[in-house]
Amino acid sequence: MYKSYLETYSKSDCCGCSACSLACPVSAITMAEDSEGFLYPRVNNDKCINCSICIKKCCLSSSGLRFREAGASETQNNNSNCYAVKNNDEKLRRLSSSGGFFPALAKYIILENGFVAGAAYDDKSMVHHIIISSIEEIPLLQGSKYVASRLDNIYERIKSLLEEKRLVLFTGTPCQIAGLLNYLGKKYESLITADLICHGTPSPVIYHDYLRFIENKYHDKIKSVTFRDKVNGWHTENITISMNSNKYTYTWERDPFYTLFFKNYILRPSCYQCRFARHERISDITMADFWGIEKSKPHFDDNKGTSLVITNTQKGQELFDKIKAAFVFDNAAINDSKQPMLKHPAVMPKNRPDFFKSYVNKGLVFCLKKYADYNLRAEIKYRIKKGIKKILNLLRNIKTICRGIKKI
Ligand SMILES: Cc1cc2nc3c(=O)[nH]c(=O)nc-3n(C[C@H](O)[C@H](O)[C@H](O)COP(=O)(O)OP(=O)(O)OC[C@H]3O[C@@H](n4cnc5c(N)ncnc54)[C@H](O)[C@@H]3O)c2cc1C
Ligand code: SF4
Ligand code: SF4
Ligand code: SF4
Known part of the structure; x- marks a missing residue:
């Protein structure tokens, strides 16, 4: 209860x-x-x-x-199917965090004269839900933004569209879908919901301060933020922050904000007791990363991103079947993908309260040093490791070239 x-x-x-x-x-x-x-x-x-x-x-x-339950398409998940999905359009897949299932779905809805709601950056790189209705706008919603998205008046706007019998796809975290369904309180045939498997959403205040910290460090203005930049492949999680004259790309282990997120210091308190971290889903379709694909389906993995897609309702399955020409897919079992968030919520670090106390009293930089290993020693270690990796790659390439020459 x-x-x-x-x-x-x-x-x-x-x-x-x-x-x-x-x-x-x-x-x-x-x-x-x-x-x-x-x-x-x-x-x-x-x-x-x-x-x-x-x-x-x-x-x-x-x-x-x-x-x-009154707002959902169906309440039972008896017929769920799982798929590994890669969008055929390489450009679209590159912009997405996983295999680019979302843009395929969004494109279909828009071509049917529908509307798509999802999370987008504003001009200050903060995150809000917006509604789009043109193909050109799809990139605004693409990619995971690892911060709580503000819903503003999105539920009311969606209700108005549904009352006009317009087709609407609402995407977001499971709790955002639950909020919408509770608000609507009745079934709308023209509503489709797609949720994410959700690790949790970080604090917008810490994120905002972090962006200011980067701007001060580089004496430059931020133009865009890309979590999950695939610049070094999908298996390496990178963040890229583009500024007017500088570009910052780091792996999650070396970016202090990403580290705080993955170490669970800055998630919303409800995320540690998430009611939706379970196999039973509340949406028509669930979208996620196909983590572990390199082991369960190595033939499918090209290190450019694969989506795990779960069709939870008949509506979701019908939609998947309608758009499947847009991607290559493989049937999967849910256990083919490593998904701890389907079993339990993120675990709260014991010292999370200390983190926020320190943040209020001593500021962000103190917290980055204490909780995210942000210091010169760690930076030097990271650079040495990166240098060694580069040299090893170079040696490997030279060896391959030499072997080729010998054969000639
Ligand atoms: C905060 C967060 C935590 C996640 N945790 C996991 C996880 O633990 N395991 C896992 O397998 N996958 C997780 N995902 C989902 C995964 O990262 C991809 O978003 C998903 O696989 C869809 O990828 P795609 O390639 O199909 O399309 P993409 O183009 O990457 O999809 C973008 C979609 O994500 C939505 N979105 C982006 N940021 C937010 C946000 N802040 N709030 C609400 N919706 C947002 C957009 O509205 C859009 O629908 C998480 C995503 C987010 C945003
Ligand atoms: S109390 Fe919180 S979770 Fe419940 S409806 Fe209000 S905002 Fe949503
Ligand atoms: S109890 Fe009724 S009137 Fe009071 S805050 Fe809740 S909904 Fe509003
Ligand atoms: S972990 Fe749960 S409570 Fe937190 S944002 Fe995700 S769905 Fe919502």
């Missing part, structure tokens, strides 16, 4: 979806940012009429399940 944040006031019981605020009949709830940069509902007791609708509509409470 799960309770809502509006009953417990425990931060792990709120994913910030804002369904409660939109459901309140007297507009008594506003969403406000806490010191970690995450949004939570705040009730104005002078306006509140104690109707409990907000609690009933909460997408993380057991009582909210009824609304979610």
